[in-house]
Amino acid sequence: MAFQFAKKVSVRWRLLGFIFCLLLFIALSGTGGLLGMRDTKLSLSMVYNNNVKPMEELRQINKLLLTEVSNSVEKVLYEQLTWGEATKRVKTATPAIDKKINELINTANKSGTGADNWLAEDLAVFDNSKAMVMEVLAVLQENDREQLHGFFNQRLEPFLEDFDLKINHLIADRITSVKKEYERSEKRYSWSKGAFWATIVVGICVALSVGFFLMQSINDLLSRLTKAINTMMKGDLTHKLHYDINDEFGVLIEGFNQMTDYLEDLIMQIRHAGIQVTSSITEIAASTSQQEATANEHAITVSEIAASTNQIAATSANLMTTMKKVNDLTQNAAAAAEEGHSGLINIDETMVQMEKSTGSIVNKLSVLSEKADDIAGVVKTINKLADQTNLLSLNAAIEAEKAGEYGMGFSVVATEIRRLADQTAVATYDIEQMVQGVQSAVSSAVMGIDKFAKDVRVSVENIRNGSEKMEVVIERVQILRPHVNSISDGIEAQSLGAKQISEATGQMNASAQQGAESIRQVGLTIERLQQAAQGLQKAVSKFKVE
């Protein structure tokens, strides 16, 4: 019950309750102690006022009576003092005694009135003592030794004995009163001791039980929280705490859960970022190595350019000398071209004549081809005739065979006819072959001549073109000379430029090498970055997230 209740009250109120309990018990025990002390003080003051003070006063009164009054009288009797001195002493003692008695009565009156006043019964004794002092003074003024002696023996001494007795009795009474007071205070002490111990025991029990419950409720939560934090320290961020009560721990656990969520988010983001960084680094590394390769190529190219530029410079120098020769040669070429032009005109005329001749040859050859075709037709007819003759002779021979002996002569004729027919066939075959040869020769000749004619035509065309071009060449060659001079100047400028380029490429080479070096540095940095990214990923991989 108490535990359940304790669970529902917030920790602050629980702590406040606990402290309040403890304070209550402290206040209770303190009040008890204070009351006891007050009792003790009161009882002590009572003992002092009612008992010790009166006792002292009684003793002083007794002493004054004995030392001042009785002793003065005795000394007079034994002549140690004069009468006057004795009277003087008694007279000075009298107000002191009166004062003491009054003080005693006052003290006694403070303790109570009537029956409570312990001195009420014995007030007469002190009145008697006052009277006695008066009597002593009266006797001393008489200056009569006998009378004084008699007074001392019969009146003063018995009175003093009786007074002393009474005083002692009063002192004893006071001591009894102190004893009673002591017993009373003893009882009070034992009672308040019991009450004190009971309060202490109950207080400790209550404090322990309340403290135990409080501690248990806090401890339970703390152990849960510690466990969760340990899990988190191992890198598991998926663990969440559940707590229903809306108190400080609720806020703490909510905060813890939120922190875990944030951490989880953060780890996820770091992980993503790590992956992205790694991939980016890989890309950068790839591009850097490409750049490095490019830079190296660049350096190589630059050195090649330098070499080429040097060559260009050398070549330009050569060119300059060559150009001078070219200048001379162009003059010669102009002259030669003039001569060539007139020669070309002659060739052109010849070619035109040749074209005409080939045309007539082609015509004649086509006539030949037609004739050959005619011969072939005749040969075909002869061939057909020979075949039919052969057929006829075969049938004749068969018929002659069937006629037997009557057909013998006919058979010979048939055989002869067939031989003639065969020879005819062979002869026509030869003619056919020859005609075919003629035909193929003619057609190949026609083709050849056609080709020749075409070639001639192309040649004529070419020669015309050549002639035109030659004219152009001649014009150009004549124009060329000033150009050659300007080229010569240009080449000189080029040679100078090539030298400047060579110097520039040298500088470029140096800067390219610097670039390559810095790219290598970038590569090293990227490697370190990669290691860092891997470290980051490794560190993040310790965390388990959803």
Place this chain on the structure above:
Amino acid sequence: MLLLLFETSDGRYALDSNEIVEIIPYLVSKKIPGAPPYVTGIINYRGEPVPLFDLCILSGGASCRHFYSTRIILVQYPLDQENDRLIGLIAERATDVFKCKATDIGSSGILLGKSSSPDAIKSDKNELVQLYNVTRMISKDVVRGLF
């Protein structure tokens, strides 16, 4: 005896002149539907329908090529005891005859059913020529089916 020499797709053969009626030039024939592939068609010979047998196809080759020397040999086919039928044989290079004695013809001694000619002779060009036996090469059932 007189032998007509000719060629088919598988060699040179000879035919006895007594069996031959006439040799005529190659003519384009009228096709017979449903006939075997070696029966190329029918021609009109002096008012009489005559079926043509291509010997090149019959001996297992392509049809005879159309040269001048490719001719139709008309022969009497002895269908039964009384009836002879006129048929035409298309053969290549039927341009020559060869005279020999009946005793010159030697036998190969081998008869291979219907498809083989057993007889062999030597021509004057020292060439081995087989005697073509029409009744053995063209079965009576086929000829009977045509008439």
